[in-house]
Amino acid sequence: MRRLLSVLLLATALAGCGDQSGQAGGDGKFSIVTAFYPLQFLSERIGGDAVSVTNLTKPGAEPHDIELTPRQVGDVAGAGLAVYVRGFQPAVDEAIGQEAKDRAFDAASVVTLLQAGAGDGHEHEEAESGQDPHVWLDPVRLATIADALAARLGEADPGNAAGYTSRALALHAELDTLNDEFARGLKTCERRELVTSHTAFAYLASRYDLHQVGITGISPEAEPSPQRLAAVAQEARGTGTTTIYFETLVSPAVAETLAREVGAKTAVLDPLEGLVDETGDYFSVMRQNLAALSAGLGCTR
Incomplete structure (x- = not known):
């Protein structure tokens, strides 16, 4: 047994x-x-x-x-x-x-x-x-x-x-x-340069005919060199950029520094790598992104 x-x-x-x-x-x-x-x-x-x-x-x-x-x-x-x-x-x-x-x-x-x-x-x-x-x-x-x-x-x-x-x-x-x-909202804009704290938005930019200018590369933890920061500042001034976008989950310090340098404001553009507000979802955050892009790039419908 x-x-x-x-x-x-x-x-x-x-x-x-x-x-x-x-x-x-x-x-x-x-x-x-x-x-x-x-x-x-x-x-x-x-x-x-x-x-x-x-x-x-x-x-x-x-x-x-x-x-x-x-x-x-x-x-x-x-x-x-x-x-x-x-x-x-x-x-x-x-x-x-x-x-x-x-x-x-x-x-x-x-x-x-x-x-x-x-x-x-x-x-x-x-x-x-x-x-x-x-x-x-x-x-x-x-x-x-x-x-x-x-x-x-x-x-x-x-x-x-x-x-x-x-x-x-x-x-x-x-x-x-x-x-x-997105296609309708970003069709007619005063500017098409998308200046971001890090280059997470290439697919969005490619889809809707925007030009992404990243302060840092794909890694959000990377620090830009002084040369890179100066180059982005020069491009931002040349294109009349009014908004520097920073993302959720990482510090906005670099974007704020550049914004002060070129006389622009900052705004959030969410790369959706993680959900910050659990009451939202992919669609609500993407529509918030569209509103931020439309305002920052001077888009009209």
Whole structure:
């Protein structure tokens, strides 16, 4: 009897270990781990009630250089799908490579990427490929990613595939509407130079025919050289820039310094790397960005 009990206990333990594949959590929902906010947003909107989503980047945290706790690495290992942007967060790349390589969705792999720092006067070390990871700031690319994520979820969780497809179609339509709003709102502007504290906005600028001028490169923690600051100041004066944009989650000090230098004001342009106000979402923040751009660039509808 004692031997039989030992065998049963061992079998139960092994069954518990097998459940760490993440196909379903304790609530029976398909488990998704996301690297940072925009991917959490996509996963929740497409997954609906069929999924349980865990975000590795805490609200209000700057995501570029996060370090994962052992528990978070365990979340990656136990997820049915890990959703990330390769090259954006080294710690996440490492955890997924070791723990969820066959259960991962790289959002950047399904769209055409821009080269990091192309034309902005900076050299970047962001990713090995030298590509800019900030794809979510282009609603058109994000819609493509949404479609691909729905398909990947359908493969991993075929019982809910129809729901994933349906919700992705609805989200795609909303993103098309947002793209139309940006295209109309930024069509006619007095200025098209977008002076930002760091170059997170290349996809947005490319989509809507703006010229991004970054004080620093893709890394928000980088400090500009005096030469770079002088070059941006000269360009800002030459183009009549009235607004220097700084982002949430990092200090506005450099943008404020430049603004004083050229006689401009500052305004927030949110790169949506993390959600600051949890009462909002991707759409509300992007529309706030549109209003800030419209005001700063002198746009008329």
